Amino acid sequence: MKTLIFLLEKEFHQIFRNAIILRMIILMPVIQLIVLPLAADFEIKDIKLVVVDQDRSSYARDLINKITSSGYFKLVDCIISTEQGLEYIESDEADVVLEVPPRFERDLIRERQQEVYLYINAINGTKANVGGAYLSQVIHDFNGEIRAEWRPLPSQRSSPKIEIVSNNWFNPLLNYRVFMVPGILVLLVTMIGSFMTALNIVKEKEVGTIEQINVTPIKRHHFVLGKLIPFWVIGMFVFSIGLLIVARFLYGIVPVGNLLLLYGYLALYLVAILGVGLLVSTYSQTQQQSMSLVFFIMMIFILMSGLFSSLESMPPWAQVMARVNPVTYFIEVMRMVVMKGSEFKHISSHFLVMIGFALLSNFWAVFNYRKTN
Amino acid sequence: MKHVTLEGISKSYDSTKAVDEVHFNVEQGELFGLIGPDGAGKTTLFRILTTLILPDAGRAFVNGHHVVKDYKKIRKEVGYMPGKFSLYQDLTVEENLSFFASIFNTTIRENYELVKDIYVQIEPFKDRRAGKLSGGMKQKLALCCALIHRPVVLFLDEPTTGVDAVSRREFWEMLKSLKKQGITILVSTPYMDEADLCEKIALIQSGNIMTVDTPERIVSDFPDPVYAVQSDNMSRLLRELRGSDQVKSANAFGEFHHITFSGGTESMDRFLKGLREPMLIKSISPTIEDCFIHLMAAHD
Incomplete structure (x- = not known):
C-alpha cells in the first residue's frame, strides 16, 4: 500500500511537470466541446438549387416561390435547358436541379396530373438525402394546395385526410447539440484514457526506466495500479469540466438523470478503456508503435460507436462490431441519462456489459504483460 | 563465502547464443570485473543475475537465492545500474533518489552514510531535473x-x-571506497585497461567465459615474452610481422605493435636479422588485452 502511494506521488509529479499534458487536460475538453458540436452539425441549410423552368407558367412560378421561401434552398439560377442544369451539377455549383417540363400547367389542369424531375448531386450523401427529402416534401405540400384550390368547397368533407402532427420527445427542438455534446464528452475521456495510459507505460519501456523498476521489490499490480489510477482521476476530472462547466454554461445542457449514476458508469467505463491502453502498451515497445496502435483501435471504436451515424442504419455486420465496442455503450448511457433521465434499471444491462469489457481488457493486459516478461 | 554463483548458465535470443554455459563465482566483498567487447554477453549475464530475464539452462544464485525461484528476495537485496541511464529524466535529482529509497522502504537519511561521498558531488544540483x-x-x-x-x-x-577519462577514474575510486563498506560489486566493462582496477576478472567473448582469475595471475599465465615494436611506417611493419614465420602473433596497440615469437629468442634473432628497415623493440610485460587476444585465438 505504501509503495502504491509512492508510485502515485511520482506519477503525479511527472504529469504535473509536463506542461503539454497539463494544458491538454484543461484545454482539450474545452476546445473540443466548443469546436466539435458546431462542426458536427448535420442540419442541412443552403442547398444549392437550380431550376430548369421550361413552362414559365404561374403554377411553375408558384412552385419555385414556395421552394425558395422554405429557407432551406438557395436559388442559384433559373434556366431553360436540362443540359445546362446538369452542367451545374457537374461543376458542383448545384446540389439539386428541379426540372419543370413544358406544358406543366396546361397538362396539370387538363389531365389532372403532371411530373416534375429532380436531379440530385449525391457526392455528399447526407446533403443529397436531406435535400431530396425536403424538396419532395415541399412539392407534396404544393400538390395538396392545388388540390384544395380546385376542389369545390362542400366536397371538402367528403375526402378524409390524415394529418400527422409530430412531437419530438427528449429533444423537442431537435437541437443537434443536445445530442452531440454528451457523445463528444465520451470521445474525450476515451481519447485521454487510452492514449495517455498506453503512451505513459511504453515511455517507461522506451526510456528504460522500467528496467530499473523491475529490479526493485515493486509488485506488478502496484506498478499497473500506479499507472492506471492517475489517468482514471484525470479522466474523471476532464469529464467533470466538460459536463459541469462547458456543457452547462455554453450549451445549457443539464443532465435530466442522476449525476451519481452517470459518474458510476464513467468510473467503470474508465477502467475498461484504461485497460485497452494498458493492453496496447503490452504489445508495443516504443511510443510510436503504441501511438499507431491506439490510433487504429480508437478510430474504429469511435467511428463505429454511433456517435456520428445512427447504429440502426448500419449494416448488420457493422452493428455487431458496434456491439463489441465499449464506446457504443457509454454513448448510449450518456444520451439516455443526460437527455432522457434513465435510471439504473434502464441501463443495468449496460453496466453488465461494461463490467465484462473492463475484466476482459485488464485481464488480457495483465496476462500478456506476464508472458512478455 | 560465495556471493554470486553461476552454474552452466545459457541464454539464447532466437537462434543466437548470447551466453553459453557460463560458470564463475564471486566472493563476498569482491570487486569483480566482467570484461569483454560489445556483444560478448555481459549485459545478458547481468540481466539474468538481476532477475530481469530467465536463463534457458543452468542455475545461478545471488547471495544464496536462486535467480528464478527466489527472485523476489534478490530484488530486495541487489542494486542494479543498467548500461543505459534509466532514471526519471523529468524528476529532479532529489526526487529520483527519494523515490528509489521509498520503494525499498527506506529513506535517504537512513543510508546517507553509504552514498554521502558520491551524493555530495551532485547535491548542489539536487533541484535540477x-x-x-x-x-x-x-x-x-x-x-x-x-x-x-x-x-x-x-x-x-x-x-x-x-x-x-577523469570521471572514469573518479568512478573507480568510488567503487574502491564502496568495496570497503563490504558490498560485493560486479562491474562490466569493454575497456581492458580497467581490468587492473578489479580484484578478479572474467574475460568473456561470444558468450563464453575464457578465464576467471586475478588480473595479475592472468598476466603471469601468459605463455610467451611480449615485445613492443615501433617503426616509421607502422602499417607496413605490421604486414611484415604478420607475414614472418618467426612471429607468432602481432597486434596493433596504439603507438606500438605487441608481438610474440614462435621459437623464443632464436626466432627473434632470426627475425631481426632479416629486417629491412630500422625498428625499435623493447621487452614488456603483457597487458590484459594481450591475454585477451591470446585466449581468443586459443578458443577459436
Missing part, C-alpha cells in the same frame, strides 16, 4: 540510486562507457 545533468553527474546519480537501499550485491553494467 535528472535529464539536464551532464553525463558524469547522471552516472553518479544512478550509482546513488542503486545504492540507496544498501544492497548486498551491486551490479554495474558498463558504468564507464561514454564517460570522460
Whole structure:
C-alpha cells in the first residue's frame, strides 16, 4: 500500500511537470466541446438549387416561390435547358436541379396530373438525402394546395385526410447539440484514457526506466495500479469540466438523470478503456508503435460507436462490431441519462456489459504483460 | 563465502547464443570485473543475475537465492545500474533518489552514510531535473540510486562507457571506497585497461567465459615474452610481422605493435636479422588485452 502511494506521488509529479499534458487536460475538453458540436452539425441549410423552368407558367412560378421561401434552398439560377442544369451539377455549383417540363400547367389542369424531375448531386450523401427529402416534401405540400384550390368547397368533407402532427420527445427542438455534446464528452475521456495510459507505460519501456523498476521489490499490480489510477482521476476530472462547466454554461445542457449514476458508469467505463491502453502498451515497445496502435483501435471504436451515424442504419455486420465496442455503450448511457433521465434499471444491462469489457481488457493486459516478461 | 554463483548458465535470443554455459563465482566483498567487447554477453549475464530475464539452462544464485525461484528476495537485496541511464529524466535529482529509497522502504537519511561521498558531488544540483545533468553527474546519480537501499550485491553494467577519462577514474575510486563498506560489486566493462582496477576478472567473448582469475595471475599465465615494436611506417611493419614465420602473433596497440615469437629468442634473432628497415623493440610485460587476444585465438 505504501509503495502504491509512492508510485502515485511520482506519477503525479511527472504529469504535473509536463506542461503539454497539463494544458491538454484543461484545454482539450474545452476546445473540443466548443469546436466539435458546431462542426458536427448535420442540419442541412443552403442547398444549392437550380431550376430548369421550361413552362414559365404561374403554377411553375408558384412552385419555385414556395421552394425558395422554405429557407432551406438557395436559388442559384433559373434556366431553360436540362443540359445546362446538369452542367451545374457537374461543376458542383448545384446540389439539386428541379426540372419543370413544358406544358406543366396546361397538362396539370387538363389531365389532372403532371411530373416534375429532380436531379440530385449525391457526392455528399447526407446533403443529397436531406435535400431530396425536403424538396419532395415541399412539392407534396404544393400538390395538396392545388388540390384544395380546385376542389369545390362542400366536397371538402367528403375526402378524409390524415394529418400527422409530430412531437419530438427528449429533444423537442431537435437541437443537434443536445445530442452531440454528451457523445463528444465520451470521445474525450476515451481519447485521454487510452492514449495517455498506453503512451505513459511504453515511455517507461522506451526510456528504460522500467528496467530499473523491475529490479526493485515493486509488485506488478502496484506498478499497473500506479499507472492506471492517475489517468482514471484525470479522466474523471476532464469529464467533470466538460459536463459541469462547458456543457452547462455554453450549451445549457443539464443532465435530466442522476449525476451519481452517470459518474458510476464513467468510473467503470474508465477502467475498461484504461485497460485497452494498458493492453496496447503490452504489445508495443516504443511510443510510436503504441501511438499507431491506439490510433487504429480508437478510430474504429469511435467511428463505429454511433456517435456520428445512427447504429440502426448500419449494416448488420457493422452493428455487431458496434456491439463489441465499449464506446457504443457509454454513448448510449450518456444520451439516455443526460437527455432522457434513465435510471439504473434502464441501463443495468449496460453496466453488465461494461463490467465484462473492463475484466476482459485488464485481464488480457495483465496476462500478456506476464508472458512478455 | 560465495556471493554470486553461476552454474552452466545459457541464454539464447532466437537462434543466437548470447551466453553459453557460463560458470564463475564471486566472493563476498569482491570487486569483480566482467570484461569483454560489445556483444560478448555481459549485459545478458547481468540481466539474468538481476532477475530481469530467465536463463534457458543452468542455475545461478545471488547471495544464496536462486535467480528464478527466489527472485523476489534478490530484488530486495541487489542494486542494479543498467548500461543505459534509466532514471526519471523529468524528476529532479532529489526526487529520483527519494523515490528509489521509498520503494525499498527506506529513506535517504537512513543510508546517507553509504552514498554521502558520491551524493555530495551532485547535491548542489539536487533541484535540477535528472535529464539536464551532464553525463558524469547522471552516472553518479544512478550509482546513488542503486545504492540507496544498501544492497548486498551491486551490479554495474558498463558504468564507464561514454564517460570522460577523469570521471572514469573518479568512478573507480568510488567503487574502491564502496568495496570497503563490504558490498560485493560486479562491474562490466569493454575497456581492458580497467581490468587492473578489479580484484578478479572474467574475460568473456561470444558468450563464453575464457578465464576467471586475478588480473595479475592472468598476466603471469601468459605463455610467451611480449615485445613492443615501433617503426616509421607502422602499417607496413605490421604486414611484415604478420607475414614472418618467426612471429607468432602481432597486434596493433596504439603507438606500438605487441608481438610474440614462435621459437623464443632464436626466432627473434632470426627475425631481426632479416629486417629491412630500422625498428625499435623493447621487452614488456603483457597487458590484459594481450591475454585477451591470446585466449581468443586459443578458443577459436
